[in-house]
Amino acid sequence: MSSQARLRDAPFVLPPSHCFYGSMHYASGDPLHNTARLRALHDTELLDTAADAAFDRFAQLSADLLKAPVSLVTLVDEHRQFFKSCIGLSEPWATRRETPLSHSFCQHVVRSDAPLVVEFAPDHPLVKDNLAIRDLGVISYIGVPIRLTNGHVLGSLCVIDSMPRAWTTHDVSILERLSELVVTEVELRRQMQEQRRAEQSRHESEQIKRAVFDGSLDAIVTIDSHGAVTEFNSAAERIFGMSRGRVMGQPMGDLIVPMRHRAAHHAGMARYLASGVSRVLGRRLEMTALRADGTEFPVELSIVQLAVEGEPRFTAFMRDITEARAAADAVVRARDVAEAANRAKDDFLGRVSHELRTPLHAVLGFTELINSGSLGAVNEQMEDVLGDVLSSARHLLAIVNDLLNISGISAGKVSLAPAPLDLRHAVEEVADAMRHIAGRRAIRISVDVDDAVRAVIIDATRLREILTNYASNAIRYSPPGGVVQVRVRPAPFEQFRIEVQDDGKGIPREMQARLFQPFSRIEENGDTESTGLGLAVTRLLAEAQGGTVGVRSAAGAGATFFVELPMRPLAPT
Numbered sequence: 001m002s003s004q005a006r007l008r009d010a011p012f013v014l015p016p017s018h019c020f021y022g023s024m025h026y027a028s029g030d031p032l033h034n035t036a037r038l039r040a041l042h043d044t045e046l047l048d049t050a051a052d053a054a055f056d057r058f059a060q061l062s063a064d065l066l067k068a069p070v071s072l073v074t075l076v077d078e079h080r081q082f083f084k085s086c087i088g089l090s091e092p093w094a095t096r097r098e099t100p101l102s103h104s105f106c107q108h109v110v111r112s113d114a115p116l117v118v119e120f121a122p123d124h125p126l127v128k129d130n131l132a133i134r135d136l137g138v139i140s141y142i143g144v145p146i147r148l149t150n151g152h153v154l155g156s157l158c159v160i161d162s163m164p165r166a167w168t169t170h171d172v173s174i175l176e177r178l179s180e181l182v183v184t185e186v187e188l189r190r191q192m193q194e195q196r197r198a199e200q201s202r203h204e205s206e207q208i209k210r211a212v213f214d215g216s217l218d219a220i221v222t223i224d225s226h227g228a229v230t231e232f233n234s235a236a237e238r239i240f241g242m243s244r245g246r247v248m249g250q251p252m253g254d255l256i257v258p259m260r261h262r263a264a265h266h267a268g269m270a271r272y273l274a275s276g277v278s279r280v281l282g283r284r285l286e287m288t289a290l291r292a293d294g295t296e297f298p299v300e301l302s303i304v305q306l307a308v309e310g311e312p313r314f315t316a317f318m319r320d321i322t323e324a325r326a327a328a329d330a331v332v333r334a335r336d337v338a339e340a341a342n343r344a345k346d347d348f349l350g351r352v353s354h355e356l357r358t359p360l361h362a363v364l365g366f367t368e369l370i371n372s373g374s375l376g377a378v379n380e381q382m383e384d385v386l387g388d389v390l391s392s393a394r395h396l397l398a399i400v401n402d403l404l405n406i407s408g409i410s411a412g413k414v415s416l417a418p419a420p421l422d423l424r425h426a427v428e429e430v431a432d433a434m435r436h437i438a439g440r441r442a443i444r445i446s447v448d449v450d451d452a453v454r455a456v457i458i459d460a461t462r463l464r465e466i467l468t469n470y471a472s473n474a475i476r477y478s479p480p481g482g483v484v485q486v487r488v489r490p491a492p493f494e495q496f497r498i499e500v501q502d503d504g505k506g507i508p509r510e511m512q513a514r515l516f517q518p519f520s521r522i523e524e525n526g527d528t529e530s531t532g533l534g535l536a537v538t539r540l541l542a543e544a545q546g547g548t549v550g551v552r553s554a555a556g557a558g559a560t561f562f563v564e565l566p567m568r569p570l571a572p573t
Contacts, residue, residue: 140167427498463565500561
């Protein structure tokens with residue numbers, strides 16, 4: 001039996017796990033639906049394209065050499081076969097230039113990746129039921145794979161006759177050689193497409209780089225290993241007052257580096273080229289640059305090194321920081337002026353307060369002496385007047401003492417004497433001292449100290465000042481018959497927390513942020529006496545010992561003032 005006859009008469013079977021075409025055998029999985037093959041097919045960009053003279057020549061040559069009326073270059077996807085070339089094909093198929101797979105012999109070439117030879121289609125077991133026999137008049141057929149160099153089969157180069165043909169191995173060989181030419185054309189076009197895409201990508205990349213380069217607000221200057229300018233963007237033109245055309249190819253050091261720095265610039269370039277060691281690459285520096293008019297100005301500079309065709313290039317990114325430096329200098333000057341004014345204020349307050357304390361002590365002393373009756377009898381009217389004088393003098397002395405405290409602490413003159421302290425005893429001591437004031441309005445003071453924080457090391461005097469300020473405020477703003485609660489609890493980070501709670505009117509949220517500032521009062525309606533200094537002193541005393549202060553309150557719900565302090569003095573830093 002001839003090889004053609006064996007190909008024609010080979011039985012077609014489709015077992016569950018393998019396919020068999022004539023003598024061709026392949027592993028399970030339909031190659032027609034192979035994802036990589038379909039991707040390669042679509043990447044050719046040949047599907048659904050117009051007729052092409054190059055592919056028509058291959059088809060025409062196939063038809064002429066094999067003396068066949070029809071020749072096709074087909075591309076087969078998972079649903080159809082597309083005719084990239086169709087010589088001699090009848091209508092309407094020549095116009096449609098595709099058929100479904102129900103009309104495709106070429107699909108079997110793709111599946112088997114081998115030639116398919118059909119001498120009489122109605123008797124061939126593989127294609128006898130194919131609708132191309134009826135609708136396209138296909139009686140005999142030879143198709144060979146169009147196989148890319150990567151192994152993917154795109155379709156088939158085939159010839160068709162409407163009469164039975166006894167094809168020869170020579171006929172198959174001719175088609176295979178022509179198919180190689182088709183593959184060469186496809187590969188060449190794919191390479192050209194890739195080159196065009198790469199060129200387009202490079203062009204777009206260059207456009208983006210140029211847009212970024214020219215749109216940058218910073219000066220960008222690139223030089224070669226000889227120091228000659230190879231790039232000079234628009235911002236550089238504006239900042240240095242030089243045109244790109246003027247500076248290209250010129251030594252950068254002679255253009256924008258001040259004369260006194262040029263020797264160091266040239267030495268640094270030479271050192272890097274010789275040793276690869278640089279003191280400026282990859283760092284952000286501030287340097288002095290030179291404009292075209294000879295004026296110097298400060299710039300922030302960073303330099304990166306890259307290679308172009310093996311030759312080093314250096315790109316400098318420069319920002320004019322004249323305004324930024326002027327603004328920073330202005331901030332420094334303003335800070336210095338403010339600090340000087342603050343020192344002058346503190347000095348003034350200290351001097352005035354000291355000057356006031358001496359006569360105040362004299363006023364208090366003489367008034368108390370008179371009020372005691374030591375200088376003579378004091379009637380009821382005089383006693384009332386002397387009481388007012390004593391009250392006012394003591395209030396003024398408290399203000400003076402608070403001013404001195406603020407002035408001293410702000411100036412860093414506060415002295416601390418930390419020592420072991422029984423916290424419960426200290427808190428009870430302050431509470432006892434305040435109870436006679438609270439008792440005038442029937443206000444009760446309760447104390448609750450956790451034993452876990454009973455023993456601390458702290459400046460007892462400063463702690464009593466903080467407690468006294470908080471307790472005084474709580475008594476002042478609590479209603480008659482109210483309760484002031486003092487609680488001491490452990491706090492995170494080896495601290496303890498003192499809370500003083502009243503049951504007064506509470507403090508609106510918008511007022512809480514400024515309570516610990518000097519001269520800030522909880523009430524401004526004159527219902528209570530307050531200097532507006534006690535809480536400010538409390539904050540400064542707490543901060544001097546590494547602590548913090550705060551308040552929790554809501555209008556109509558009372559207020560809880562707290563301080564958190566270290567259980568041991570902080571180590572100096």
